Amino acid sequence: MENASFHHALKIRTDVCIGCAHCMRACPTEALRVSGGKAHLHSDRCIDCGECYRVCPTGAIIVEQDDFQNIFNFKHRVALIPSVLLGQYPDDVTPGMVFQALQNIGFTEIYEVEDSVEYLIPQINDYIGKNQNKKPIVSSFCPAIVRLVQVKFPWLVGNIMLLRPPLDLTSSYIRGKYKEQGFSELEVGIFYVTPCAAKIAAIKSPVGEDKSEITGVINMDLIYNRTLHEIKKKVVSKDQDTFNSQLTPRSITWALTNGEASHINGRCMAIDGIHNVMEFLDKIENDEVAGVDFLELRSCDESCAGGILAASNRFLTAELLRKRAKALAEFNHGEVNQSKLLQYQEFLVGRIDLSRVEPRSMVKLDEDMAKAMKKMERVNRIMCYLPGIDCGVCGAPSCLALAEDIVKGEGAISHCVFLQKVMEQSKLNPEHSFKIMKKIWGDNRCMKDCEKPNQNK
Amino acid sequence: MHFEFKVQGGDFVRAGNASSQVKKILKQLNVDSSVIKRIVVALYEGEVNIAAHAFNGVIYVDIDTERIIIKLDDNGPGIPDINLAMQPGYSTASPIVREMGFGAGMGLPNIKDNSDDFKITSEVGKGTCLEILVNLKVNQEGV
Numbered sequence: 001m002e003n004a005s006f007h008h009a010l011k012i013r014t015d016v017c018i019g020c021a022h023c024m025r026a027c028p029t030e031a032l033r034v035s036g037g038k039a040h041l042h043s044d045r046c047i048d049c050g051e052c053y054r055v056c057p058t059g060a061i062i063v064e065q066d067d068f069q070n071i072f073n074f075k076h077r078v079a080l081i082p083s084v085l086l087g088q089y090p091d092d093v094t095p096g097m098v099f100q101a102l103q104n105i106g107f108t109e110i111y112e113v114e115d116s117v118e119y120l121i122p123q124i125n126d127y128i129g130k131n132q133n134k135k136p137i138v139s140s141f142c143p144a145i146v147r148l149v150q151v152k153f154p155w156l157v158g159n160i161m162l163l164r165p166p167l168d169l170t171s172s173y174i175r176g177k178y179k180e181q182g183f184s185e186l187e188v189g190i191f192y193v194t195p196c197a198a199k200i201a202a203i204k205s206p207v208g209e210d211k212s213e214i215t216g217v218i219n220m221d222l223i224y225n226r227t228l229h230e231i232k233k234k235v236v237s238k239d240q241d242t243f244n245s246q247l248t249p250r251s252i253t254w255a256l257t258n259g260e261a262s263h264i265n266g267r268c269m270a271i272d273g274i275h276n277v278m279e280f281l282d283k284i285e286n287d288e289v290a291g292v293d294f295l296e297l298r299s300c301d302e303s304c305a306g307g308i309l310a311a312s313n314r315f316l317t318a319e320l321l322r323k324r325a326k327a328l329a330e331f332n333h334g335e336v337n338q339s340k341l342l343q344y345q346e347f348l349v350g351r352i353d354l355s356r357v358e359p360r361s362m363v364k365l366d367e368d369m370a371k372a373m374k375k376m377e378r379v380n381r382i383m384c385y386l387p388g389i390d391c392g393v394c395g396a397p398s399c400l401a402l403a404e405d406i407v408k409g410e411g412a413i414s415h416c417v418f419l420q421k422v423m424e425q426s427k428l429n430p431e432h433s434f435k436i437m438k439k440i441w442g443d444n445r446c447m448k449d450c451e452k453p454n455q456n457k
Numbered sequence: 458m459h460f461e462f463k464v465q466g467g468d469f470v471r472a473g474n475a476s477s478q479v480k481k482i483l484k485q486l487n488v489d490s491s492v493i494k495r496i497v498v499a500l501y502e503g504e505v506n507i508a509a510h511a512f513n514g515v516i517y518v519d520i521d522t523e524r525i526i527i528k529l530d531d532n533g534p535g536i537p538d539i540n541l542a543m544q545p546g547y548s549t550a551s552p553i554v555r556e557m558g559f560g561a562g563m564g565l566p567n568i569k570d571n572s573d574d575f576k577i578t579s580e581v582g583k584g585t586c587l588e589i590l591v592n593l594k595v596n597q598e599g600v
Contacts, residue, residue: 155490286476286497364487369593370522372486377458 008046009064009200009217010053014038017060018452019442023052024397028274029151029362033405034395037442045362047147048201049274049299050308063197063309066216071106074189078174079107079223080167080214081193083114083252084304086245086324087317088224093231095245100236101227107191116169117251118336119344123352125265127163128293136269136284136292137161139260140354143202144299145277150207153281154359159295162208162354166254167192167199169348171213176347189215193223195307198299208354220309248336249329255304256318258296266293273301365407375407382406387418395440415440458482460518464507466533472508475516476501479527482520489595496525496591499571502564503529503587509550510534511584520593524573527589535581543569543577 019037031045032052039052039060053061071077079102086095099110128137138159140146149156164172171190178188192214194200203212230236245252253259261270269292271277277297283289300306305321306314328334365379366372379400386399394415396402405411413419420433438445460482462475476497483493500516507514511533519526536542542549545566569575574590 154484155494282477286473286480286501287494288473288501361484361487363481363484365485367487369486369488373458373520373522376482376485380458 007201007205008041008043009048009197009204010041010046010050011062011064012039012041013060013062016058018058019445020057021392021395022055022057023061024395025392026051026055027397028278029148030397030401032397033410034392035440037440037445044360045151047144047151047299048196048198049144049148050197051274053197053308063194063200063219065194065200065219065222066191068218068222070216071189071191071218074187074215075108076178076183076188077106077108078188078190079110079193080171080174080190081110081112081223082167082195082220082304083112083247083255083321084195084307084310084317085193085220085223087305087321088220088310088312089228089231091320094238097231097236097238098227099244101230102223104230104235105223105226111170111174111190112245112247112251113167113170113192114247114251114254115340116166116173116344117254118248119341119348120163120166120169121250121263123163124161124260124294127161128264128266134159136289136295138295138297140208141165141255141260141296142198142298142303143207144196144198144274145297146207146357147198147201148274148277148299149281150357150360151362152278153285154361154363156281156285157357157359159284160357162356163352164209164354167202167214168206168209168212169344169352172351173344173347175213177343191216191218193218193220195220195304195309196300197308208357220307221311224311246337246340247328249325249334252321252325252328256321257298257303259303260296261294264294264296267291268294268296270296270298272298272303272306274299365404378407379403382413385413385419386416391417393417393437393440412436458520460520462516462518464504464511464514464516464529464531466510466512466514466531467508469505469508472504473501475504475518479518479525483525483593486520486593488593492591492593492595495571496527496589499568499589499591500527500529502568503527503589506564506585506587507531507533514584523594524590524592527587527591529587529589530584531586532584535583536577536579536585537581539577539579 017038019034019039021034023039024032024034028049028051029045029047031042033040086098089098102110131137136159138149138161140161140163146160149160174190194217200217203214203217206212250263257272258270261268271280302314302318305317310317364372365375382403383399386403388399390398394402396405396411402411402415406413414436420428424430424433464472479500480493480497483496507529511531514529514531517528541547543565568589572589573592576588579585
């Protein structure tokens with residue numbers, strides 16, 4: 001029912017990690033602990049939101065991607081790019097120039113993730129109409145949110161919209177297109193350019209789907225660097241703009257905040273930022289909010305424009321994309337390519353639904369209620385002794401997290417620096433308490449070092 | 458296990474605090490979500506009742522492996538006719554409270570519907586006491 005482990009795109013490089021605990025404090029699901037002077041990730045709790053990546057001062061947290069050279073194993077090398085990629089560059093770099101640059105670095109064809117949005121919108125409206133008993137419907141767009149709901153709001157999994165997100169729909173469409181042209185699957189490599197870690201995790205271990213149709217994932221910062229290099233070399237130009245973005249105004253802004261909510265029927269709300277989302281889901285869970293039809297929830301502030309692998313400032317990206325969408329709407333009045341919609345319908349027959357999303361609660365203390373109750377009583381007793389200031393010196397993000405770790409057999413009360421002081425009054429020898437600190441923070445944490453990597457941060 | 462929460466009359470901002478806390482506890486105890494939902498809904502209604510009608514109140518929560526008993530004890534005007542108060546749609550809420558979206562007269566009936574056992578006692582001029590019992594194991598209440 002509930003899997004034990006998940007693929008995570010976020011990895012900690014222990015050779016670079018200095019155990020500074022910035023990540024531990026930033027993690028919204030308390031998935032990180034420090035011991036042995038290094039951060040450790042609790043795999044079942046991590047939702048790949050990437051908040052740790054943002055705050056790491058040494059670059060020890062990495063987003064695992066596929067080797068770029070892998071694209072050359074395929075005759076047809078498709079770059080599947082998110083709309084936010086085109087919003088990373090300076091204003092005067094047109095989408096056409098980025099397309100040329102992508103070809104220069106080795107891709108043979110370029111598709112945009114949001115290509116399927118015009119096909120998806122009526123499906124979502126239809127879905128909401130048919131699932132009145134599951135309101136509010138939570139969008140399946142952001143994979144970090146889907147995972148957040150699974151681990152922290154397990155009762156709301158039934159609210160998750162069981163429609164595949166644009167990324168998956170578009171990749172099915174691309175597969176369908178190549179198949180139609182008579183190419184074997186092995187000849188076509190689809191490489192997704194990702195703005196975040198959650199999308200990678202979603203591709204490597206999909207929720208509500210067996211296998212992804214995407215061949216590999218390349219990080220957006222790498223693609224940005226390589227393409228910008230081409231653009232700066234001036235080997236691409238505005239004039240030979242033969243390829244261009246195929247997106248409609250509403251698909252350009254789909255990945256931005258309010259991109260979904262503003263095009264769905266009924267009472268829709270858009271919430272971005274993982275902490276904002278958690279606050280709101282708590283209210284939804286309590287049944288305190290009535291009458292909302294659809295929730296667009298995004299883990300990152302400013303949605304995908306704020307993805308952890310974005311190069312540009314998120315506000316500038318969002319502004320640029322909105323501006324382009326508006327200009328396009330004025331130019332063609334949001335015209336939709338009808339023959340493409342028909343193709344989508346043809347290729348995606350029976351391929352639009354996600355299967356059930358399972359809860360995998362990490363909040364319970366034990367499967368067995370009696371045992372869980374004993375543990376909770378112990379947690380409450382331990383909490384009477386802990387100082388309640390959440391200093392994190394024990395290597396856990398809060399006093400409560402330490403108390404729960406102790407009860408699960410993953411921590412000790414002597415890890416608390418305050419209780420060490422108390423214990424030193426009687427049985428604990430100061431040398432031993434120093435050893436405990438070294439065990440958590442590493443041997444060198446108390447040594448003089450003027451070159452501490454994060455000293456001036 | 459015992460927990461206690463205080464509720465201040467007129468404080469709608471914090472009404473919901475106890476139900477949020479109790480929800481967190483029950484989730485950690487791995488109580489079935491449908492059961493938690495009933496408890497949280499009943500408790501939230503009770504909290505709002507105290508905020509809407511009473512001067513102040515205390516919520517006592519007692520949990521064991523079989524059931525949860527929630528006692529909501531308030532100092533307030535009391536209910537002159539309990540049978541009338543239990544009728545769906547009957548409300549004495551002031552216009553101000555109604556404007557805030559509360560006071561539709563569904564509070565007490567809703568609490569009762571979500572409980573496996575429900576008791577209400579009240580003394581005019583002194584206060585009201587609700588006792589809500591919900592079985593924590595799904596099979597016990599035949600769902």
